[in-house]
Amino acid sequence: MPRTHKTLPRLYVEPPLADGAEIALDKDQTNHLVNVLRRTPGDNCVVFNGRDGAFLAEIVQVAKKLVSLRLIERTTEQTPANDLWFGFAPIKRLDYEIQKATEMGAGMIQPVITRHVQNARINPDKLKAHAIEAAQQCEVLSVPDIAPETSFEKLVTGWTDSHGDRILVFCDEAAASASPVETLTRLKGKRLGLLIGPEGGFSEEERERLLGLDFVVPISLGPRILRADTATVAALALIQAVVGDW
Template sequence: MPRSYAHLQRLFVQAALAPDAELTLGKDQSLYLAAVLRKSVGDDVVLFNGRDGAWLCRLIGDSKKAVHLRVVEQIAPQTPVSDLWYGFAPLKSERLDYVIQKAVEMGAGLIQPIMTEYTQVHRLKGERMTANAIEAAEQCEVLSVPHIVPETTLSRLLAGWTAEHGDRRLIFADEGEASASPIETLKALEGQRVGLLIGPEGGFSPEERENLRAQPYVVPISLGPRILRADTAAVAALACIQATIGDWR
């Protein structure tokens, strides 16, 4: 029976991973392993870098300032990077963290904050969003950490969509759409590159909604008869996409 590595701590690193390679972790990760988790020489962890798959690694030095490890063996091949684009109007603090984490768990490959008329947050910390994406990947055994794309406004996004994304279709959760299941609409996009756009609390303004619906690449969907919070709508829509035309099938 194959050995289970699910109980081992997983960490994302930038270094290349290959058999018998040795590497030294940075201060924060070293302190976490040696002082918080009390890992010592001979203990195992799992490292991944988004390029080389997941690797079993063994501590060969347990200083709290610089943990040293030796790469032992690959335990999982690298998974393909997801092509699913996810754009969202930023939310406040913990809910913003939640949205990033859930997008990673749900298989988004590119994540981009989109500023809209009703967006309540206008100052974003890119390092915090990246840290949340990495943490979610570590916890959920995701091997490809999504790319956090710099924020833009909705008007700039739509004006440059075709030049930036080619033939990718843009699905957006439209509160004004008649209540219905989105499944049949999504099935019609089978085999096409897609993105998902979720608006802010309060939805898109009338002008923004009109602009969205005027674009030939935009596909509005309903998420049912109830008004969902923006973070709930994100999870619901991503689940529908992955189950219908994504990687859940």
């Protein structure tokens, strides 16, 4: 998207947006804008809701726990929703993976509980907050949906029913080192999903299960074993560069 008003604070809001409308910020946003950023009436910011594009807004009222904004004009049209599905086995530092997946264009993010998962305690509200934070910082307009956590077995058993003809790419750390570019190139034009395992890796049973499914395509990420969060960025970059929107 164009980097319009890039120096202004950007805020994700829920209400519909239109020229001339007035909206109220919630308590946390008010605190951030007034007490952290020291904004006052007459100052500007940019707001977006993931549906109506981005709007230049002016602060018209500052109360103790409430800021009112008046929307001046739409500065950026809404971008289409991203189609890429991203599934991951939760690690201890969830914020990094969610933020990077948002920045890299995932449209749907879903925690997948595998055998060696490190963090089975998932708070969906925190995941959404991490995605919104990344969208605000990186001028993303299409905030990814956060799907409920699911088990590995439920995911692969119900994949076709839930995802139709979408191909599931998984990073196979046990595969021989090879460039994934040729494999991904063959998937051009297809709907894709990416599954990243835990830092302990998929179990051998899980790996064999994936390799036996006709909708799964394994790729190698090279000769080195990567941390799960590093593999997330590497794999998403490859997909977007070879068959995505880069």
